[in-house]
Amino acid sequence: MKQSELFIKTLKEIPKEAVALNHKLLIKAGYIDQLSSGVFTILDLGLKVIYKIENIVRKEMNNIGGIEILMPALIPRENWKETDRWDIDVILKTKSNYGKKEYGLGWTHEEVITPLVKKFIHSYKDLPKYIYQIQTKFRDEARPKSGLFRSREFIMKDLYSFHATEKDLNDYYETVKKAYFKIYGILGIGEMTYLTYASGGDFSKYSHEFQMVTPYGEDTIYICDKCSIAINAEIVEGKPTCPDCKNINLKEEKAIEVGNIFKLKNRFSKPFGVNFTDKDGNKKTSVMGCYGLGISRVMGAIAEVYNDKEGLRWPSSVAPYDIHMLQLDDDAKQESESVYKLLVKEGIDVLWDDRQETAGTKLKDADLIGIPIRLIVSSRTLSKKSVELKKRDEDKPIIVSKNMVVSEVKKML
Amino acid sequence: MKQSELFIKTLKEIPKEAVALNHKLLIKAGYIDQLSSGVFTILDLGLKVIYKIENIVRKEMNNIGGIEILMPALIPRENWKETDRWDIDVILKTKSNYGKKEYGLGWTHEEVITPLVKKFIHSYKDLPKYIYQIQTKFRDEARPKSGLFRSREFIMKDLYSFHATEKDLNDYYETVKKAYFKIYGILGIGEMTYLTYASGGDFSKYSHEFQMVTPYGEDTIYICDKCSIAINAEIVEGKPTCPDCKNINLKEEKAIEVGNIFKLKNRFSKPFGVNFTDKDGNKKTSVMGCYGLGISRVMGAIAEVYNDKEGLRWPSSVAPYDIHMLQLDDDAKQESESVYKLLVKEGIDVLWDDRQETAGTKLKDADLIGIPIRLIVSSRTLSKKSVELKKRDEDKPIIVSKNMVVSEVKKML
CATH class of the missing domain: 3.40.50.800 (Anticodon-binding domain)
Known part of the structure; x- marks a missing residue:
């Protein structure tokens, strides 16, 4: 490609609102353009990086049995009502001018995948299922900032798994953990990314985040060097302690979350009635896991750590x-x-x-x-x-x- | 791929609301799932078809100098105000819970691409520019129907061109016409698709649609067999007449629009001030064209014509x-x-x-x-x-x- 034929040009001035390093560098080098606070256009060079990240993630999802589909962003109000999540404040809502149809723009897709999978699952023979998409999500961030770290519109890979037993869910959860570390390794951020214990919401003791250490991270984590795991400050009560080895000599770091995985168990499969008949003819409810990885956020994360005072230094796996x-x-x-x-x-x-x-x-x-x-x-x-x-x-x-x-x-x- | 490992299953029953042939067939064969009226999930088999169509379109866009970027769906109210289009009834709107920010979900992207291009164009040397994206669009259809023909969320390729002169715009417009027919040929719908004169809005005498003849089409067109062109009934006053050869023996057909191209001239470049300095040092305003092609709509169109009473018959170029x-x-x-x-x-x-x-x-x-x-x-x-x-x-x-x-x-x- 001749550079004279690129759309982008590097900029001499950086917009004032760009404070985070990835934000400044990606705008200055012409990878992204800010349309509005937390809303970006991915320019030609940037889209090449995005496609490379997507293909790395897609390949590893396929390797662990993932099947790719594409769900819509317009999720009807009644689906959110079913799971009692319509009033969550991160949902951007819209309403048709014709009739009374209301939609919440998808920031996560349990409310779509769960009733969809219900249509295709009847017997234990239909399980497990691993379904993912790479799709544009929306989230009403209170203060969109930090460039691609926290935006109101972003590209995400979200995988959902459906299992007959909790044991099967637990096994697959470990498989996904390994796949995530393989992905971060290929992306060049494996060494600075820690499996981090985080809040499990109202359905699990813990969830897990993948936190990449960087001085400008939004989160605080405590790292146990013995176990190579971390714990998010959000769930620390009293003295930070390693949940695995009970070590109390933990290292405090700033970090940015580049992936998160949850055991949802029956939180969504129960309200939507994803039931199946087991080997003995008993009716049971499927258990679920969900596994997110922000594609555009990861692009920001790589930019945040791969740079020097002259500019960006892409790892070859994702370089444009x-x-x-x-x-x-x-x-x-x-x-x-x-x-x-x-x-x-x-x-x-x-x-x-x-x-x-x-x-x-x-x-x-x-x-x-x-x-x-x-x-x-x-x-x-x-x-x-x-x-x-x-x-x-x-x-x-x-x-x-x-x-x-x-x-x-x-x-x- | 083993069929036992696919997510999809064919259905025995078709939902009542499916009336159009493409809608029935694509749902029954497991290519798409209807989440809500006019809102679909693309299932695994369907996504393979979508990716094939996207890649065919992408290749031809690149062949005519197109540069791919990705614009956001959240377009701020102030951008629509600039062009006086905020009150158009097809815009789905959303508002942040924090502050007063309002967005219209993009059904077309002149309000994003025009101010963006302005940042990169200063001299006649920076022109022409041909920028496109393949992106998810939203449109508040009054009566979403006909499956993938008319939905509230859909995938579209939209190309925008910026020129120093109207002559250059006219030349490129012809280049795009040829590229479109090449695409329809590869997709297997070239022979039944007609370049069709349609309304040019308030800035041109005509625009052009590409109308594929099918008994269940939403539009009525009059075809001139001599010129192999057509005219949309919407702009016919009195007896239908071929705009090229003045032939009045035209054939009336039902058809579905599978692409449309417009000479926008300075309709958007003027309000956003996309100005440049010409060879003689004079300040001028760039002229624009825009060129749409609905990816998911084309999938529906192919399904609509490639079938028999047993089911679908995909052309090999797009078969899953x-x-x-x-x-x-x-x-x-x-x-x-x-x-x-x-x-x-x-x-x-x-x-x-x-x-x-x-x-x-x-x-x-x-x-x-x-x-x-x-x-x-x-x-x-x-x-x-x-x-x-x-x-x-x-x-x-x-x-x-x-x-x-x-x-x-x-x-x-």
Whole structure:
């Protein structure tokens, strides 16, 4: 892709309301645009990152038996009434001008998936079921802030599981935990993300959050280094203690929640009557789990930790392009084109900065945009029949002869 | 994919409110589920069709220079006020519980894309721009009906173009027309779809719709066979006449709109002030076009015309699977598995009916689901060391020896 053909441009000024690091960086580098407080447009570079995150998550959901569907955002009032959640204050509501139909915009989809699954489950043979979607959600945040961390509209993966027994739910819950850590590992945030005990609501003792440590996180967690788990300050009474090993030497950190999983048990399956006949012919109610992972929030989380004072530094798994080729002057145009074609032919996704801008601007923008590998082609490098390669997170470039560029890039990917 | 692992099941009963053919068939075959009037969940088989349509549309949009972004559904009241469209009755509105923020849920996105593009356009060198999204839209239909034809929540591709001159807009408008017909051709509805003159609103004499002829269409069009174009009855005054050749022998047909394109000129660029400096240093206002194509509506349209009394008959470009393999008895299990593996290895997407159901049920469901090729493996076919292949839209099966199955299937694809 030629950079001159991108829609986005990097910005010189950052809007005043951007305070959180991910918010500032993603806006300045042209990944997102703020339409209104907590409401964003994902721009072309940003959408490439979103699609990469979605595909990583989708693959792991499929690996644990997940089946993808797409539920609507317009959830009728009567469904929320069934579970006594119509009056929850995070629901944005809307009403048709025709008739009396009212809807709550989905911030979670138990009220849709549960009656839907009821239609397809009759016998224990129909269980378990693991159904997920990647979908746009709405949530009436009181103070939308922190960029993609807390917005009124966001993209989320939500998985729901239905089981014949609590044992089966418990087993699958552990399977999902593992899948989540695999995902965070691929996304590059595995090492700083902790399984965190959190409130279980009125139906379980605990739920679990996945909390990524960052100085600007909204939550406070206490980490037990022995167990590599944490506990959310919200549920701490008295001295923080590890729920697993009872260790009281816990480390306090700020963190941002990048996933949460709940054992819902029969909280929703009971009101909607998701019943089945077991092996012995007895009628039973299915038990449920739900498993959220915010796609756009995770994009913000990665941006929040992968950066330096010059800009973003995407992990290669989610970077919008594999390599950023800077053509520093007009004399390098022909050679840039030939290198570009060589790389593209090898399936490497290249952003080619072909703009009529100064070398200084191009270098600065490349650091801001944060693609993992920078390739410089200029009349100076070409005079030595070479190009310059540098990783975004390393200081020293290497000089590579032109005919070695593909093999060198492949080594760095 | 094993059919026993699908989420969906075909239904025996169709909900009463389903009247339109696409609505009945898509619900009965398990592609969609109706949550509420005009509000649907896309089930697993249906989502595969949606993704195929999206990718066909995305590819052609990219081919004509389109850049993909993703705009939000929550569009602030003040943006609609800017263009005097806040009071349009199709807008579903919502209001935050915190502060006074009001939003209209996007049924079209001029109010977002126009101020966004303004930020990135300063000089004639920044033009033209072609920006599109594939996104979930909301529309307060008075009487949501006809299944996916007219719903309150739907998936749409909307492209917006920004130009320095009307000539450039006119040229690109023709480019989009061609791209649309290419898309309809790939989707299998090209031959029954007509470029149709329709109302241009208050800013153009005409807009153009793409109307697919079907007996259950909501619109009436008059087709000129000489020009292969049509005119929407809505703009006919007196005797219907071809706007191109003045022919008055037009054919009246029912049709469903599967796309529409408008020359918006400066209707939106003016209020939002999308100005630029031209070559001579003069300040000018950009002119715009917009180009819609309903993804979920097109899925309904294809279902509406590709069917017979047994069920759906998807064109292969959008079918959820390439081939439906029916294993008719337990004795055929091992051979089914080996055929399945052979086909999958060749990159062929197979739905394998491995369910414990009668042959009659499997054959009936296969016709209802409508995958283009049916492959039968049974102890009877295996006794002749063969399998049976049949296209969904042909009557006679062919008997193929087991070791020829891959090459025969490839011929049929």
